[in-house]
Amino acid sequence: MDPSDIDKTAFSTKEGHWAYKRMPFGLKTAPATFQKMMNNVLSDLTGTRCYVFLDDIVLYANSLVHHDRKLRDVFKSLRKHNLKLQPDKCEFLRKDPIYLGHKISEHGVEPDARKVEVIKNFPTPKTTKTIKELSWSSGIL
DSSP, X not given: OOGGGGGGGOXXXXXXXXXXXXXXXXXXXXXHXXXXXHHHHTXXXXXXXXXXXXXXXXXXXXXXXXXXXXXXXXXXXXXXXXXXXXXXXXXXXXXXXXXXXXXEETTEEEEOHHHHHHHHXXXXXXXHHHHHHHHHHHTOO
């Protein structure tokens, strides 16, 4: 978070006055602000080395050498802006990755078959309450 924006997150409790130093969950503009930051951080790489949506970054290359070069460029840019990756959420060298609900392969982009199957097998709801329950339990929402 930009230091000039820290005061905008301030709140008071019985224990004192507080403000966030990092973007907190729950702010309405947090996703848009984060996306703008990621677009700025990877602006010279997006479309030529990678694509980014919020915290999902996908790289593509025709060879391991090109992939390595592009990955190093992305790492360098993230490091320059003091951003860190969570290793347990990273996947490397995937031939057919799933990205934003789509499978990316040498044949192009297609919907993730698991998502399509969930929609095909989704039961017909009878009430508003059923719609809410089915949506949450199926993982659609």
